[in-house]
Amino acid sequence: MAEQVTMNQDGTAAIESDGVRRRDFINIAAVSFAGVGGATVLIPLITQMAPSKDVLAQASTEVDVSAVEPGQAIKTVWRKQPMFIRNLTPAEIDAANKVDVGSLRDPQTLAERTLEGKTNWLVTLGVCTHLGCVPLGAAQGEVKGEFGGYFCPCHGSHYDTAARIRKGPAPTNLVVPEYEFLSDTVIKIG
Amino acid sequence: MSFSWAKHYEPKSDLTKWLDQRLPLPRLVYGAIGGGYPVPRNLNYFWNFGVLAGVALVMQIVTGIIMAMHYAPNALVAFDSTEHIMRDVNWGWMLRYAHANGASFFFIVVYIHIFRGLYFSSYKAPREMIWLLGLVIFLLMMATAFMGYVLPWGQMSFWGAKVITGLFGAIPLVGEPIQTWLLGGFAPDNAALNRFFSLHYLLPFVTAGVIILHIWALHIPGSSNPTGVEVKSESDTVPFHPYYTAKDGFGLGVFLILFCSVLFFAPNFLGHADNYIPANPLSTPAHIVPEWYFWPFYAILRAFTFDFFIVPAKLLGVLAMFASILLLFFLPWLDRSPVRSGNYRPLFKIFFGILVADVLLLGYLGGAPAEEPYVMLSQLGSAYYFAHFLIILPIISKIEKPKPLPYSITESVLGKDSSGMAGGPVLQPAE
Numbered sequence: 368m369a370e371q372v373t374m375n376q377d378g379t380a381a382i383e384s385d386g387v388r389r390r391d392f393i394n395i396a397a398v399s400f401a402g403v404g405g406a407t408v409l410i411p412l413i414t415q416m417a418p419s420k421d422v423l424a425q426a427s428t429e430v431d432v433s434a435v436e437p438g439q440a441i442k443t444v445w446r447k448q449p450m451f452i453r454n455l456t457p458a459e460i461d462a463a464n465k466v467d468v469g470s471l472r473d474p475q476t477l478a479e480r481t482l483e484g485k486t487n488w489l490v491t492l493g494v495c496t497h498l499g500c501v502p503l504g505a506a507q508g509e510v511k512g513e514f515g516g517y518f519c520p521c522h523g524s525h526y527d528t529a530a531r532i533r534k535g536p537a538p539t540n541l542v543v544p545e546y547e548f549l550s551d552t553v554i555k556i557g
Numbered sequence: 558m559s560f561s562w563a564k565h566y567e568p569k570s571d572l573t574k575w576l577d578q579r580l581p582l583p584r585l586v587y588g589a590i591g592g593g594y595p596v597p598r599n600l601n602y603f604w605n606f607g608v609l610a611g612v613a614l615v616m617q618i619v620t621g622i623i624m625a626m627h628y629a630p631n632a633l634v635a636f637d638s639t640e641h642i643m644r645d646v647n648w649g650w651m652l653r654y655a656h657a658n659g660a661s662f663f664f665i666v667v668y669i670h671i672f673r674g675l676y677f678s679s680y681k682a683p684r685e686m687i688w689l690l691g692l693v694i695f696l697l698m699m700a701t702a703f704m705g706y707v708l709p710w711g712q713m714s715f716w717g718a719k720v721i722t723g724l725f726g727a728i729p730l731v732g733e734p735i736q737t738w739l740l741g742g743f744a745p746d747n748a749a750l751n752r753f754f755s756l757h758y759l760l761p762f763v764t765a766g767v768i769i770l771h772i773w774a775l776h777i778p779g780s781s782n783p784t785g786v787e788v789k790s791e792s793d794t795v796p797f798h799p800y801y802t803a804k805d806g807f808g809l810g811v812f813l814i815l816f817c818s819v820l821f822f823a824p825n826f827l828g829h830a831d832n833y834i835p836a837n838p839l840s841t842p843a844h845i846v847p848e849w850y851f852w853p854f855y856a857i858l859r860a861f862t863f864d865f866f867i868v869p870a871k872l873l874g875v876l877a878m879f880a881s882i883l884l885l886f887f888l889p890w891l892d893r894s895p896v897r898s899g900n901y902r903p904l905f906k907i908f909f910g911i912l913v914a915d916v917l918l919l920g921y922l923g924g925a926p927a928e929e930p931y932v933m934l935s936q937l938g939s940a941y942y943f944a945h946f947l948i949i950l951p952i953i954s955k956i957e958k959p960k961p962l963p964y965s966i967t968e969s970v971l972g973k974d975s976s977g978m979a980g981g982p983v984l985q986p987a988e
């Protein structure tokens with residue numbers, strides 16, 4: 368390798384004809400190696416803040432809804448967030464179906480927001496899509512808003528009987544999570 | 558500080574010129590660890606260990622802050638939250654093993670750093686303050702390490718807390734009230750755990766502050782060097798960057814390889830299995846010892862098995878253990894030899910070797926059970942430790958005939974020094 372480095376009289380390495388010295392290569396290689404290593408170390412330091420295994424293990428919840436009569440709703444908890452499970456009355460289903468979908472801020476039909484054959488079971492997150500408060504209307508005696516569904520007291524969002532946003536600042540309908548009926552009376556959320 | 562030939566920071570771009578007039582931080586860095594800090598050209602790899610200790614502290618702070626995000630300092634859940642870190646938190650096992658073994662590696666590099674200072678007499682004038690601040694850092698490290706070991710709330714945590722606070726109980730009259738006050742109770746419990754967590758989080762930052770003073774004090778006279786001869790001219794030094802950044806970088810690479818080998822292949826080698834059993838105030842582990850880095854001091858503590866006049870053995874052991882460290886604060890004034898480097902002190906070199914062997918022996922004994930022949934050996938080893946500093950060192954300083962020193966660092970490296978006044982009234986090495 369010695370022939371690649373010509374030395375000046377004062378002992379410093381002369382610049383090669385193409386302008387690149389061996390030391391440049393060594394510098395770049397060493398700094399790159401340290402840089403990649405340092406960046407790799409950041410992976411565990413950052414991902415440790417993501418949900419841990421025990422949090423992810425609570426990702427699904429089973430709920431027995433046999434006691435929920437039509438017109439009633441229950442609150443439950445899924446991933447530490449409130450869930451509303453509502454047994455709609457035929458009148459509420461009609462009210463939801465009568466709305467012109469095209470006029471909605473977040474156009475969805477009731478059928479799209481429920482499971483086939485189970486359109487009376489409305490399962491949504493109890494988290495207002497505006498800034499995350501819990502809307503009223505699930506428990507008995509609570510204000511249900513102008514459209515008979517849910518009403519968020521924080522900033523005045525009104526949801527209808529299909530939990531669709533009708534009035535107020537919330538941008539989208541209440542979120543319908545992934546869920547299934549394990550039997551006629553047991554719902555598995557998540 | 559600097560030598561007169563130190564290069565000055567010259568901002569090149571408009572932005573760095575603007576910054577230099579308002580917040581000359583790049584100037585500070587350039588003068589402290591950049592091209593503007595001339596360092597003796599002959600430093601060997603033992604001079605890497607200060608930087609390695611600094612890196613170890615940073616690793617401890619980073620992994621520690623992260624674990625504090627997942628740990629709960631409450632006696633009811635502390636052990637469970639530690640296991641939660643090990644099992645549930647993403648990469649938690651790696652971060653906790655890095656923290657636990659990082660403490661061990663911190664002590665390894667600091668012990669080498671200290672013995673480097675002892676062999677090359679880095680504590681001698683004009684560097685006494687660097688040595689004293691270093692000892693303060695060492696004491697802070699020991700306090701931090703002890704309190705950190707309590708946090709997992711396993712059996713060794715609990716009984717370690719009980720035994721170490723029990724040391725204060727040896728103080729006459731006020732001892733037991735002090736122990737109760739330290740623990741906030743009559744045995745380690747929630748109060749103790751919470752205050753240990755709080756202080757374990759605080760002290761590393763206090764340590765970092767003292768390290769800044771330590772480095773500041775170092776930059777006044779500049780680094781010592783393996784010849785112990787002070788820098789005389791520009792040819793004795795090279796700029797810190799790139800020469801010692803590169804050398805420290807290489808040493809750091811070796812350090813990290815060794816650290817990762819233990820971290821990934823033997824993470825529990827330096828730990829105690831008993832600490833994976835939840836704390837139980839009703840059952841002491843059969844063989845209770847502190848972490849390995851306390852073993853030499855633990856051996857001195859246990860060496861006193863007899864009362865001396867009216868002083869009970871318990872108190873003697875505690876006093877001896879604290880004295881073994883406090884003694885080092887007086888070292889700059891105990892070693893009177895004008896020659897710094899052990900390389901030029903044939904007699905000192907021998908006794909330094911014996912001291913290293915003695916401390917290693919004490920370390921072994923501190924980890925051994927409290928029975929014969931270990932107790933007797935601990936007594937002999939402790940006696941020698943104190944004799945080294947209080948008797949042998951002062952005597953050596955008087956009777957030793959040191960080898961001739963090189964005229965300058967340059968001469969010791971190149972065999973000649975054309976820049977200096979070679980042939981002047983200084984000792985020349987015998988050709």
